[in-house]
Amino acid sequence: MEEPAKKSASELRFDLVSKDWVVIATGRAKRPETFAKQERQKIEVEEKDCPFCDLQGQEKPVLEYKKDSGDWAVAVVPNKFPAFSRAESLRERAEGPYSVMDGVGFHEVVITRDHKKSLAEMTVGEVKKVIDAYQERYLDLANEKLVNYIAIFHNHGKEAGASVAHPHSQIIAMPLIDPDLQQSLNGSKIFFETRGECVHCKMMAWDKEDKRRIVFENKGFLVVAPFASRVAFELRIIPKEHHAYFERIKEEDKELLAEALQVALNKLFKGMNDPAYNFFLHTAPVDGKDYNHYHWHFEILPKTSTWAGFELGTGIEISTVEPEAAAEYLRKIE
């Protein structure tokens, strides 16, 4: 007699785009509520000592949006400690068998006025202004020579690597595309060429039918807990229509994106006690090649675990909450 199928202590889920496997450790899964109780490390900096509050000692903003009062609402300034910096040419050299190139590019900081109000606590209109700034700087930086990829990201909380408490996003424009990212671009391309459809559209269609991983949706965007989540409570914000290039987003879609981003972050804020998180944009490179097969989106990764030796050594991430359970929990958070 055959034994009845026993549920395994964990399952391996395959990421259709990056081709990575993740472990969903269902056997040692935690209830979503347990994450709500975790305490965050606070970065204690008074507003008077904050380098962003009055843009004290910052370089002249490259972009500034004003409030009706005349005070600034959003400012974009060059990063004072840039990981990549402007140069006229890209110098490369060999050191024995090794290759080195200068860290050429741009590194900017997108700052919102209020020291304490994170994106989760802003109005949709305020979040929209941040997205306006992302798009405006993106379009400018894409025209710079030696820029082939533009990364937009946001770190919230010390555990997520933020060194300044004042809410801010970062934009890095750089000459190269990392192989990890290249792998996802290739995954998308191969799927498109062999199946004649976009892999993200395909996943989205299934997620909408399956319903279990949908957290929120509006006319333009879907907020989902991805099937192959890298971390517990990972969320993805993806345009319902197929679009490869974030920078071409239209005015009304920016409103809808702002709403989806604000709702997603607000649900994490309320449901998980203001967790630390990172979010970033994945979009087509600006190297002039054709990426129409790609489908831009934002990924939000709450800091629910620490990468340890297994993840660092094998590249396989372990999540202790099933995305279906995370989505069910977050759907109910108003």
Place this chain on the structure above:
Amino acid sequence: MEEPAKKSASELRFDLVSKDWVVIATGRAKRPETFAKQERQKIEVEEKDCPFCDLQGQEKPVLEYKKDSGDWAVAVVPNKFPAFSRAESLRERAEGPYSVMDGVGFHEVVITRDHKKSLAEMTVGEVKKVIDAYQERYLDLANEKLVNYIAIFHNHGKEAGASVAHPHSQIIAMPLIDPDLQQSLNGSKIFFETRGECVHCKMMAWDKEDKRRIVFENKGFLVVAPFASRVAFELRIIPKEHHAYFERIKEEDKELLAEALQVALNKLFKGMNDPAYNFFLHTAPVDGKDYNHYHWHFEILPKTSTWAGFELGTGIEISTVEPEAAAEYLRKIE
């Protein structure tokens, strides 16, 4: 008149094996000494409540080495909360466009007797016993069906993801090879096929000539700060002779490996105030294919930074200490 070459704020270094780029942020580089002052979060667990001290509630050890006194010195037990667990077959299924398989494999914990004595504080002889256990379990697990890759790793300190303070390593035997790891295996293979030599041997020859990144060496092993370090103070322990398969290591080489590992960890312990770290083994898979092009080694990654939005989004890691400066600092630590 040409401007004199100005040192860039950062440089991008290329990893010859994984093909990843890392950023060495020389412009905002920290002096190695600054890392010595960082405080670690301690995991406060009394020995009487420690699940490893008396192997309380653990399953029967699958391997045990005794001291002359009769007490155990090293024990290997099945992990009570396994990420992978034993099964007779590997069930795969589709969920819409997605693929899932059971988390089939083995997950074991290698425990040393003393609650407080980390590997850095052990004698070379004690470390050798741990390596004996790694090898013995590796050889056993390699014979299990459905096992294609065996990961051996060690997490030290809460920031590095250790949930139990009592020193322990982990062994995970699993059916698959992650694409990140596959990429390094491919990088090594292509280098071997096109250049007729091992990429690790090539790098080692240059590192020995250049001397700046060498931290320690004995007859059998080199301890280096890798040219394309992923994090500040990353160290690699690599056999001087070309060997693809860790599990074939001979008795006298285990002594030398134990010395190199103990010295490397002890230098970090003294030079950086007992930092949190992860280390892991990279070696040829056990899937029956030919990996003679590969060169096994251990990688030690001290927890000197937090992955944030940039690293998560692009796959590019930023290190704030040049490996040459880290090596110079650690060489002097006795």
